[in-house]
Amino acid sequence: MLFMKGSPQEPRCGFSRQIVALFKDHAIQFSSFDILSDEEVRGGLKTFSNWPTYPQVYVNGELVGGLDIVKELAESGELENTCPKAVTLEHRLKSTINRCPVMLFMKGNKEQAKCGFSRQILEIMNSAGVEYSTFDILEDEEVRQGLKTYSNWPTYPQLYVKGELIGGLDIVKELKESGDLSSVLRGEC
Numbered sequence: 001m002l003f004m005k006g007s008p009q010e011p012r013c014g015f016s017r018q019i020v021a022l023f024k025d026h027a028i029q030f031s032s033f034d035i036l037s038d039e040e041v042r043g044g045l046k047t048f049s050n051w052p053t054y055p056q057v058y059v060n061g062e063l064v065g066g067l068d069i070v071k072e073l074a075e076s077g078e079l080e081n082t083c084p085k086a087v088t089l090e091h092r093l094k095s096t097i098n099r100c101p102v103m104l105f106m107k108g109n110k111e112q113a114k115c116g117f118s119r120q121i122l123e124i125m126n127s128a129g130v131e132y133s134t135f136d137i138l139e140d141e142e143v144r145q146g147l148k149t150y151s152n153w154p155t156y157p158q159l160y161v162k163g164e165l166i167g168g169l170d171i172v173k174e175l176k177e178s179g180d181l182s183s184v185l186r187g188e189c
Contacts, residue, residue: 002032003045004055012036015067019055022074028083030057059083089146096143098163100133102185105147106157109134117169121157124176130185162187 006012008020012034023030035042035054046052049063057064059082064070073079097103104125108114113122114136125132137144137156148154151165159166166172166184175181 001058002030002055003035003041003058004032005034005036007034008032013054015053016055019057019067019070022070022079023083026074026079026083027085027088028079029085030083057083089142090150093143093146093150094163096135097160099135100131101162101187102130102132103160104132104134104157105137105143105160106134107136107138109136114138115156117155118157121159121169121172124172124181125159128176128181128185130182132185161185 002008002019002023004011004013004016004019006016008023008030011017011020020032022028033041035045042054045056049056051063051066053066056066057070064073064082070079073082104121106113106115106118106121108118110122113119135143137147144156147158151158153165153168155168157168159168159172161184166175172181175184
C-alpha cells in the first residue's frame with residue numbers, strides 16, 4: 001500500500017511521482033491512498049508509523065519506508081522480493097485457462113448463456129457428459145480482449161482442454177458430428 005500525495009495517475013509531489021515510476025518499472029502490484037484527501041489519516045499515519053514524511057510504503061501491514069528505502073531496495077534487487085509483483089495479463093490468462101481440465105470461455109455461464117452461440121455450445125457440452133467450468137467473458141473486459149490475442153481466435157465461445165485451445169462453436173459442432181468430441185474433451189486427442 002502506497003500512501004502518497006495524489007494518485008498514481010496524477011502524483012502531486014516529486015517523491016510520489018518517483019516512487020510510482022519505480023513501482024511501474026519493477027512491475028510492483030500496489031494500491032494507493034491520497035493522504036491529501038484526508039487530514040486525519042495524513043497526521044495519524046505519521047504518528048502510527050513514526051515516519052515523518054510521505055510517501056510511505058507498507059507491505060502486509062508493515063512499514064517498509066519512503067522513497068529512499070524503496071530506491072535502495074530497487075538498486076539492491078530486493079524490491080521484487082519485498083513487494084508483490086503485478087500479475088501480467090498473460091499469467092492471468094494461462095491460470096484461468098488451466099483452472100479446470102475443460103474450460104469454456106463464453107458469454108454467460110453454465111446456468112445462463114447470454115448469446116445464441118454460447119447457448120448452443122452449452123447444449124453440446126452438457127450432452128457430452130464431461131465435467132467442465134465456464135468463464136463469463138462479459139464480467140472481465142481485460143480477459144475478453146486479451147484472450148482473443150492470446151489464442152489468436154477472434155470470437156467467443158472458446159473451448160480449452162488441458163490448456164490447449166480446441167476452438168469455437170463450429171469446431172465443437174464438427175467434433176460432435178464426427179464422433180470425436182468425447183475423446184477430445186477427455187484429452188485423448
